Amino acid sequence: MADRRHTDREYENELAQVRERVLLMGARVEDMMTASRKAFAERDAELAKATIRNDHQIDTLEVEIDELCLQVLARRQPVASDLRFITATLKLVTDLERIGDLCVNMCERVTELCEDPTYPTQGPLPRIGEAAQAMLHDSLDAFVAGDATKAEQVVERDNVVDAYYAQLFPELVAHMMSDPTVVFRSTRMLSIGKYIERIADHATNIGELVVFMVRGLDVRHTGPASNNPPFA
């Protein structure tokens, strides 16, 4: 945001530090999601477990960034774009941390699924994962670049992920009805789909925060109420 520098260099450094930490946290969360998807695709229980162990790094960063933001609020009383940057960051780290948690959940389901020889059906799961990860990546890109247009596009893409998830549900239900032995595994698959769909929701939140940060406009809860996807 701040392409113009503050007269107060120390303040400038504090804001830069917040920004750097958010970027680091974002990169870690993206890595975690990549690893979770890889563990799922390759049925790699070890990778899943290692990913679960890495989550504490995300949690630590969340606490650290919150603390930095509090310091800036207390010491600098930021206004205008700086205020929007700090308040957006405070919320954004919560979304990132939740994405980390959802990756942990995903990896837990993967380890359970690995106890059985095969997946029932993957259905649109790989596509949901890909779309959600792209949303996360683009929302963080939009944050870095202060690009509200890109952020708006992320928000719009949430529908795509919702639509994929709506396909997954009946597919897995049909599977369970035809073969009761896959019920347990199918519910795991369904959970994974849900986690990924939630990750896309958090990426959407980040997109909305970026629009607020750049333009000062609150675009949350403005979508039409009628497009609730079935089963979602």
Added chain:
Amino acid sequence: MNFDLSSRLPKKIGPKKPADAESRASEIAAGPGRGSVASMETAAPETASRPRWDEVSVSQITPKMKAEDLHASFGSAEVIKGISLPIAGKLVTAIIGPSGCGKSTSIRCLNRMHEVVPGATTKGKVWLDNQNIYDRDVDPVRVRGRVGMVFQKPNPFPTMSIRDNVLAGLRLNGIKPKDPDGQVERALRQVALWDEVKDRLAKAGTSLSGGQQQRLCIARALALEPEVLLMDEPCSALDPIATARVEELIHELRESYTIVIVTHNMQQAARVANFTAFFYLGQLVEYNRTQVIFTRPKEQRTEDYITGRFG
């Protein structure tokens, strides 16, 4: 089958959007006690007939005063270069800007104090209700009675008692107080100084602390029963507690007076003012509701100044 269906609910059935989305986003800048609760749709309507300030945009201001293409100079140096500014009645308007931008000069034009300085001239109009105070037949002394002023440094008359200080404005304007004791008490109560000084009204005004002296000066201005109160950095010489008292006082005085405050302290403007004007190099750069100025200013120069990215 009970799947987690609730996850998307808040997004789809959230509360109805207020018409002005920015008002919510910018609520942060509203002063203490006037936060989001008061502005939520469910809030009970105010009993008073005056409009809710946070619902009034600059274009909808009902002006008590209005500067119209105002120019002011010291000799050949023009310091106010054509400012037009409506000042909302019974609300607080803050003027912010860097030193030398014409903040103080502009408010000194609002009660014809500017012309008191030798060589100082003014051009343009300043409306007080329906009268241009620069019309030939207007007596500047009467204008100053209706538009009072409080200065940066507390300046009680050093040789006068607390009581006489309160009455000084009246006497200097040739008004004989009808009920001096009552008027003194009323003015001192208005500034919440009465309980602190009622037993020593005969003591010198300068015997009070800085914060008390400033409130005494505000009482002196109020004793004239002005309609508009101009405050030129009224807290810059005060400690944080005394500052908080004056700010609280401003909140109370807003019920009865139209207030214009010039301040270098931007947090103060954010706390006390309903509208904020940003001046730069003798021109009005941006004028808007305070919460808009401090959360999403429209002009880059405003943004740069209030965030400290200036020059």
